[in-house]
Amino acid sequence: MSADRRDVRPEALGNAAHGLAYEEPLLFERSRPGRVGYSLPALDVPAVAPEEELPASLLRADCEGLPELSEVDVVRHFTRISTWNYAVDLGLYPLGSCTMKYNPKMNEVAAALAGFARSHPLQPAALSQGLLHLFHELETHLAEISGMDRVSLQPAAGAQGELAGVMMIRAYHAHRGERRRKILVPDSAHGTNPASAGLNGYEIVSVPSGADGVLHPEAVAAVMGPEVAALMLTNPSTLGLFEEHIVRIAEIVHAGGGLVYGDGANLNALLGIARPGDLGIDVMHFNLHKTFSTPHGGGGPGAGPVGVKNLLAPYLPVPVVRRLSGSEGDGFALDYEFPHSIGRLHGNFGNVGMLVRAFAYIRSLGPDGLRRCAEMAVLNANYLLARLRGAYHVPFDRPVMHECVLSDAKLEGTGVTTLDVAKRLIDHGYHPPTVYFPLIVHGALMIEPTESESLEGLDRFVDALLAIAREAEIDPETVRSAPHSTRLSRLDETRAARKPILRWQPGPSDS
Ligand SMILES: Cc1ncc(COP(=O)(O)O)c(C=O)c1O
Numbered sequence: 136m137s138a139d140r141r142d143v144r145p146e147a148l149g150n151a152a153h154g155l156a157y158e159e160p161l162l163f164e165r166s167r168p169g170r171v172g173y174s175l176p177a178l179d180v181p182a183v184a185p186e187e188e189l190p191a192s193l194l195r196a197d198c199e200g201l202p203e204l205s206e207v208d209v210v211r212h213f214t215r216i217s218t219w220n221y222a223v224d225l226g227l228y229p230l231g232s233c234t235m236k237y238n239p240k241m242n243e244v245a246a247a248l249a250g251f252a253r254s255h256p257l258q259p260a261a262l263s264q265g266l267l268h269l270f271h272e273l274e275t276h277l278a279e280i281s282g283m284d285r286v287s288l289q290p291a292a293g294a295q296g297e298l299a300g301v302m303m304i305r306a307y308h309a310h311r312g313e314r315r316r317k318i319l320v321p322d323s324a325h326g327t328n329p330a331s332a333g334l335n336g337y338e339i340v341s342v343p344s345g346a347d348g349v350l351h352p353e354a355v356a357a358v359m360g361p362e363v364a365a366l367m368l369t370n371p372s373t374l375g376l377f378e379e380h381i382v383r384i385a386e387i388v389h390a391g392g393g394l395v396y397g398d399g400a401n402l403n404a405l406l407g408i409a410r411p412g413d414l415g416i417d418v419m420h421f422n423l424h425k426t427f428s429t430p431h432g433g434g435g436p437g438a439g440p441v442g443v444k445n446l447l448a449p450y451l452p453v454p455v456v457r458r459l460s461g462s463e464g465d466g467f468a469l470d471y472e473f474p475h476s477i478g479r480l481h482g483n484f485g486n487v488g489m490l491v492r493a494f495a496y497i498r499s500l501g502p503d504g505l506r507r508c509a510e511m512a513v514l515n516a517n518y519l520l521a522r523l524r525g526a527y528h529v530p531f532d533r534p535v536m537h538e539c540v541l542s543d544a545k546l547e548g549t550g551v552t553t554l555d556v557a558k559r560l561i562d563h564g565y566h567p568p569t570v571y572f573p574l575i576v577h578g579a580l581m582i583e584p585t586e587s588e589s590l591e592g593l594d595r596f597v598d599a600l601l602a603i604a605r606e607a608e609i610d611p612e613t614v615r616s617a618p619h620s621t622r623l624s625r626l627d628e629t630r631a632a633r634k635p636i637l638r639w640q641p642g643p644s645d646s
Contacts, residue, residue, distance in 0.1 A: 158622070159212065159215055159216060159622075162202040162204060162208075162209065162212055163200075163202050165202065165204060165208055165212065166202035166203045166204060167203060167204075168203060169203060170203045170204055170205055170208075171203065171205070172204060172205050172206040172208075172209060173206075219622065221566045223235050223236070223237055223238065223430070223587075224237075226564065226565065226566075226592075227565060227566075227584065227587075227588055227592055227593075227596050228566045228585075229565065229566065229567075229568040229582045229583060229584055229596065230432075230566065230567075230568060230569050230583065231375075231538045231540070231568050231569035231572070231581025231582050231583040232325065232373055232400070232401070232538065232569055232572065232581060232583065233425065233431075233432070233569065233583065234400075234401075234403050234422070234425035234426060234537070234583060234585055235431075235432065235566075235583070235585065236403070236425075236428060236512075236585035236586060236587045237428070237585075237587035238428040238429060238430050238492070239428060239495075239496065239499065241495060241499060242428055242429065242491075242492035242495045242496055242499075243492070245491050245492065245494070245495035246488040246489075246491040246492050246495070248491075250265050250266075251265070251266060251269075251487065251488070251491050252488065254266055254487075256482070256483035256484065257483070260467065260468055260469045264466050264467060266484070266487065267456050267466075267467035267468075267469070268467055269490065269491065269494055270288055270456045270467075270484070270490065271456045271458055271467055272494065273286075273288060273440075273490055273493060273494045273497070274286040274287070274288060274440070274456065276494070276497050276498075277421060277440055277442060278442060280402075280406065280407075280410070280497075280505070281399065281402070281410055281411050281412055281419060281421070281442050282410030282411060282412025282413045282414075282416075283411070283412045283416075283418075283419065283442030283443055283444060284412075284442075284443065284444050284445045284448060285442065285443050285445070285448045285451060286440050286441070286442040286443075287299070287440060287441050287443075287451045287452050287455065288438070288440045288456075288484070288485065288490055289440070289441075289452045289479075289480040289481065289484070289485060290420065290438070290439040290440060290441055290452075290480055290485070291436070291437060291438060291439065291480070291481060291485040291486055292437040292438070292439045293327065293398075293400050293420055293421075293422040293425075293437065293439040294327040294330070294331065294439065295439050295480060296420025296421065296422075296439030296440060296441045297327055297328065297330075297331035297367075297396070297398065297420055297439075298331045298334060298335070299420075299441045299452055299477065299480055300331070300396050300418040300419065300420055300441050300443075301318070301331045301332055301334075301335045301337070301365070301367075301396065302335060302450075302477040303418060303441075303443060303447045303450040303451070303477055304335075304364055304365045304394050304396065304417075304418065304447075305335050305336075305337075305364065306450040306475060306477055307394065307446065307447055307450060308364055310449075310450075310475060313392070315361070315362050315363060315364035315392075315393070316336075316337060316338055316362055316364070317337060317338045317339075317340050317360075317362045317363045317364065318332035318337040318338070318339055318340070318363070318364055318365050318366070318367060318396075319340050319342050319355065319358055319359070319363055319365070319366040319367070319388075319393075320332060320339050320340070320341060320342065320366075320367050321341070321342045321343075321344055321350045321367075321368065321369075321372070322341050322342065322343050322344055322574075322575050323344050323348070323350075323369070323372045323373050323374055323573050323575055324367060324368075324369055324373065324398070325369060325373055325398060325400065327398075328367040328369070328396075328398060329341075329367075331367075332367065337364060340358050340363070342354050342355060342358055342366075344372075344374075344575070347531060347533065348372070348374045348376050348530070348531035348533070349372065349376050349377075349378050349379060349380065350368065350372075350378055350380060350384060351380060352380050352383045352384050352387055355384050355387050355388065356387050359387055359388060359391040359393065360391065361391065361392065363388070363391060363392075363393045364393060364394065365388070365393050365394040365395065365396050365417075366384070366388045366393060366394075366395050366396065367396040367398060368381065368384070368395060368396065368397060368398065368416075369397075369398035369400065369401060370397060370398075370401070370405075370411065370414070371401045371404050371405070371535075371536035371537060371538075372401075372573075373401075373572070373573040373581075374530075374531055374535075374540050374573060374575075374576070375516060375535040375536050375537060375538035375539050375540055375581075375583075376531060376533065376535060376536065377404075377536055381414045381415060382414055382415055384415075385414065385415025385416070386415065389415070394417040394418065394447075395415055395416050395417050395418075396416070396417070396418050396419065397411040397414075397416035397417075397418070397419035398419070398420065399411060399419040399420055399421050399422070399426075399442075400420070400421075400422040400425060400426075401425075401536070401537060401538075402421060402422075402426045403425060403426045403508065403509060403512050403537050403585070403586075404509055404512055404513055404536035404537035405509060405536075406426070406505040406506060406508055406509040407502055407503070407505045407506025407507075407508075407509055408506060408509050408510075412442070412444065416444075417443065417444045417446065417447060418441065418442070418443045418444070418447050419441070419442050420439045420440065420441045420442075421439065421440045421441075421442065422437070422438075422439055423437070423438035423439070423440065423489050423490070423492075423493040424436070424437045424438055424489060427492070427493035427496045427497060428492060428493070428496045429489050429492045429493060429496075436486040436488070436489060437486065437489065438485055438486050438489035438490060438493065449473065449474075449475040449476075450473075450475050450476060450477050451473060451476060451477075452476060452477055452478065452479060452480045453470070453471045453473050453476045453478065453479055454469035454470055454471050454479075455469070455470045455473060456468075456469060456470070457469075457470040507586075508586045509537075509586075510586075511586035512536075512537045512584075512585055512586040513535075513536050513537055515584040515585065515586060515588055515593060516535050516536065516537050516538050516539050516582070516583065516584055517534060517535055517539075518590075518593055519539055519582055519584055519593060519596075519597060520535055520539040520541075522594075522597045522601075523539075523541060523597060523600055523601070526545065526600070526601050526604035526605075527541040527542065527543070527545055527546075527580065527600070527604065528541060528542045528543070528544035528545045529541055529542075530542055530544075530576045530579075537583055537585070538581060538582060538583035538584075539581075539582055540573065540576055540579050540580070540581050540582075541579070541580045541582065542576055542577060542578045542579055542580065543556065543578035543580070544577070544578065545604075546604065546607050549607040549608055549611045549614075550611050550615065551607035551611050551614045551615060552578060553570050553571060553578040553579065553580050554570060554571075555607075555614045555615045555617060556580065556600070556603050556604075556607075556614065557570050557580070558614075558617040558618050558625055559603045559606070559613075559614045559617035559618065560599060560600070560603065561617065561618040561620070561621060562617055562618050562619050562620045562621075563599035563602070563603075564599075565596060565599060568580050568581055568582040568583075569581040569582075569583075584596070
């Protein structure tokens, strides 16, 4: 990808909103021969004999040319660069489908408690009673919030929760001696849904959503059959819409012997209001890093617990946290005696800090607080939609849940596209929303304000989007060449998009 380096001095920028305003050389450019970041005392023991030195075969010859710098050079370099990042602690982060809500600092305090943060992953259960107690309570809370019977905290991301869920569906049918090889996935689904089904060896049958954006029972009935293992349904959907026919749809799938997987990544909109387990869902995952705060983004870390109804409980991943009872005494144990389990998902307990944060979040808000989160998230998304409707096209114009999806169709005559709007938002001091997703909306702009934002904060964001729509009419080139206030100009995404996709090839050491 090509990008011009900019003269970003304040006077050149005319916009000091983005932190320190001068060009930051690379560490390689700052390097000075002989400069070091350590000072060691003179050797006061004999130097190692040549034969004790590392064998020549282990020495790398390609390490020359590394930057030579002092400690303060390095610390300042990275600290300066860190101020160029956008973060949820800096402002509204409207990345649709990602629920980039504010993370209360109290959660951080809880996760940093030494008893949690410093416990060793291989510590025996007898010495991990505090953590196991927390896991057990968190499982119970998640089951209560979602209406599921059992929860496993093992999956380390939403996608791994899906993988675990579909593995349990496969194990369930196999145990009953049924060979079902298809999974139904609506066309509005998140990409991880078909991927999880595919990874489990299923054929994916895409089910079209209706003209109103939601899935209709007739569309499911038309493809339901004895070969269908399950339907995977995201509710609210990636269009931000409540799947209002979910109960009927679940009945159709169950009547045909299939199970219903609920993608619970968007649970933020339902907290304390509706429970997937009451709507016919048999198995679901949670995205703790979205619904229950916790910083995320940039690839991790995450936590994607999976919840099941009792019919799938025998297949839960092991180990299962169990409260001791009767003659066993008090406390908690790790149970591996699940003969039908799909097995272990990873070596230890996943990203334990996320579990502690989610627990702290749930306990500090309580049932009323969680419900209020959902109400405010839905109110905020509908407020944005109401204010933006005149300037941007709304493909499915109806009340939304936690996010709204707009498109660039109204800007068509100006030559300005969704990507240009997203880039121009950076000049207004915002992280762009999710763009070109969901795939069923051409030029989608997917905005999820979350419950964290005040009315004034939402208004400032809307004003920026309205200003961009006006600018598109009178000065489209400024929008099309945005961003103008960043250290790098726009990346050449069209060229990048044309690059062939590199496929992994086994190397000599991979066989
Ligand atoms: C609807 C939906 N399903 C699944 C996922 C996958 O979750 P993860 O990114 O934690 O793997 C996401 C991620 O944002 C999502 O939005």
